[in-house]
Amino acid sequence: MTDNSEQEYTASTDDPTADEMSIETDVSTSVSSSDSTQHANTVVSAENVSVWYNDEQALQDITLDIPENQVTAMIGPSGCGKSTFLRCINRMNDLIDAAHVEGDLHLRGKNVYDDDVDPVALRRRVGMVFQSPNPFPKSIYDNVAYGLEIQDKEGDYDEIVEQSLKRAALWDEVKDQLDQSGLELSGGQQQRLCIARAIAPDPEVILMDEPASALDPVATSQIEDLISELAEEYTVVIVTHNMQQAARISNKTAVFLTGGELVEFDDTEKIFENPESQRVEDYITGKFG
Amino acid sequence: MARTDYQSSLEELRDDILYMSEVVAERLRTGLDALERKDERLAREVIDGDDEINEMYLKLEGDCVDLIALQQPVASDLRFIAASFKIITDLERIGDLAVNLGGYTLDAERDLFPDVDMQRIGRTTLDMLEDAMDAYANEDVEACYAVADRDDEVDAMCEAASELVVRDLIESDRLADDLDDDEEMESLMQDVSRLLLTIRDLERVGDHAVNIAARTLYMAENDDELLY
Numbered sequence: 001m002t003d004n005s006e007q008e009y010t011a012s013t014d015d016p017t018a019d020e021m022s023i024e025t026d027v028s029t030s031v032s033s034s035d036s037t038q039h040a041n042t043v044v045s046a047e048n049v050s051v052w053y054n055d056e057q058a059l060q061d062i063t064l065d066i067p068e069n070q071v072t073a074m075i076g077p078s079g080c081g082k083s084t085f086l087r088c089i090n091r092m093n094d095l096i097d098a099a100h101v102e103g104d105l106h107l108r109g110k111n112v113y114d115d116d117v118d119p120v121a122l123r124r125r126v127g128m129v130f131q132s133p134n135p136f137p138k139s140i141y142d143n144v145a146y147g148l149e150i151q152d153k154e155g156d157y158d159e160i161v162e163q164s165l166k167r168a169a170l171w172d173e174v175k176d177q178l179d180q181s182g183l184e185l186s187g188g189q190q191q192r193l194c195i196a197r198a199i200a201p202d203p204e205v206i207l208m209d210e211p212a213s214a215l216d217p218v219a220t221s222q223i224e225d226l227i228s229e230l231a232e233e234y235t236v237v238i239v240t241h242n243m244q245q246a247a248r249i250s251n252k253t254a255v256f257l258t259g260g261e262l263v264e265f266d267d268t269e270k271i272f273e274n275p276e277s278q279r280v281e282d283y284i285t286g287k288f289g
Numbered sequence: 290m291a292r293t294d295y296q297s298s299l300e301e302l303r304d305d306i307l308y309m310s311e312v313v314a315e316r317l318r319t320g321l322d323a324l325e326r327k328d329e330r331l332a333r334e335v336i337d338g339d340d341e342i343n344e345m346y347l348k349l350e351g352d353c354v355d356l357i358a359l360q361q362p363v364a365s366d367l368r369f370i371a372a373s374f375k376i377i378t379d380l381e382r383i384g385d386l387a388v389n390l391g392g393y394t395l396d397a398e399r400d401l402f403p404d405v406d407m408q409r410i411g412r413t414t415l416d417m418l419e420d421a422m423d424a425y426a427n428e429d430v431e432a433c434y435a436v437a438d439r440d441d442e443v444d445a446m447c448e449a450a451s452e453l454v455v456r457d458l459i460e461s462d463r464l465a466d467d468l469d470d471d472e473e474m475e476s477l478m479q480d481v482s483r484l485l486l487t488i489r490d491l492e493r494v495g496d497h498a499v500n501i502a503a504r505t506l507y508m509a510e511n512d513d514e515l516l517y
Contacts, residue, residue, distance in 0.1 A: 244361050274365075281365060284363050284364055285362070285364050287292070
């Protein structure tokens with residue numbers, strides 16, 4: 001059981017560099033051989049994760065394994081807890097005072113809710129892209145380099161910025177205007193800039209919370225193509241309200257339904273062609289929801 | 290229930306396909322009647338009605354494409370539309386085979402091999418078609434298997450009928466009688482060919498009925514066991 005008190009979050013951010021070292025060490029040494037076997041090819045493993053906001057339960061006993069280098073989609077009606085689950089993976093729920101998490105959530109075998117895990121360090125390994133593009137009021141270059149700077153990461157920043165922008169499929173459009181403000185880009189470009197920012201620290205997992213819902217169809221297509229490419233190097237977990245988008249881009253789909261219940265988790269083809277659960281069938285065919 | 294217009298469109302598609310199947314079955318029945326009675330009027334009725342079936346087919350094909358493009362169906366809805374899309378092709382082909390029966394009726398110049406029970410074969414395939422469409426309407430899995438099982442019966446009947454025609458032709462003195470008359474010989478050969486084609490066409494009606502049952506099983510259970 002983990003109580004995400006503000007006090008714990010504040011305390012854990014005092015020395016992020018030291019904590020990052022601790023999480024790195026834990027991951028490489030503390031996982032038992034049976035765990036390694038169990039989590040083979042699994043990057044994130046949730047076991048009986050429940051979340052409350054004050055007295056209201058938002059997630060009920062969620063258990064699922066998120067596979068490496070694949071796109072896992074979370075779908076479900078509003079209020080079903082899919083974004084809450086996403087935010088558990090990098091402990092963004094710690095930022096909400098009323099949030100209370102129970103259960104285990106492992107990143108490569110290490111419970112991210114263990115006391116010795118620093119959420120800030122965790123978030124460098126688990127990057128996040130939000131619904132609305134939110135570049136900083138800085139240059140394109142600085143937007144990407146920001147994450148590197150705050151963690152004093154060593155290396156050739158020019159090279160990392162260029163590679164990150166290339167991986168985010170934005171380099172060709174901005175390479176001659178890196179000093180221009182990120183806010184002057186189009187919505188789709190801003191979102192790809194945010195993706196470049198998220199991947200610059202070279203995370204293992206990228207969480208995306210409805211990353212294309214504020215974009216036009218062309219920009220959405222670019223983001224979807226990009227997500228598929230990113231999965232070659234990263235593990236991607238995406239929350240989307242757009243079921244067709246989940247069907248197009250994901251390998252695995254988790255269907256959450258009202259009450260914070262994970263009703264079905266399977267290969268995306270299986271979910272959209274022949275789901276086991278009648279409730280999932282009714283939801284994805286639009287018979288309710 | 291959400292998406293009520295969409296759900297209504299699916300129901301409408303199902304009803305329209307069932308109506309098309311009734312028309313096709315009626316044409317097949319009429320074709321068999323024409324053949325049995327050598328009734329030219331019935332034969333022309335079947336031939337002239339083919340355009341109506343083709344138009345229904347094209348309209349329903351468009352309806353399926355519209356539903357896929359505009360509604361992005363998934364799961365059981367997707368399987369229903371995918372199965373329906375294939376089933377209307379089978380129905381249209383059965384319509385073509387019924388037209389062939391009309392053509393054979395008009396072209397046949399003599400009553401050949403009355404001991405070949407073409408009507409029994411034809412009525413069996415008609416039963417299979419109607420049973421397959423009942424299975425489609427009711428998503429009846431057992432009925433799908435039952436239709437598929439009857440295909441062997443039809444194949445055996447058709448094979449036996451073809452053998453009978455060839456054996457009778459060889460053993461009878463008909464060939465000897467007609468050998469001296471080239472025109473007579475050519476006419477006889479055409480009638481024999483037509484008879485064998487009729488047997489083959491009826492066998493194909495049975496195959497299309499099995500296809501419909503196989504698609505229905507996929508639609509109902511996501512089971513492709515009968516698809517081969």
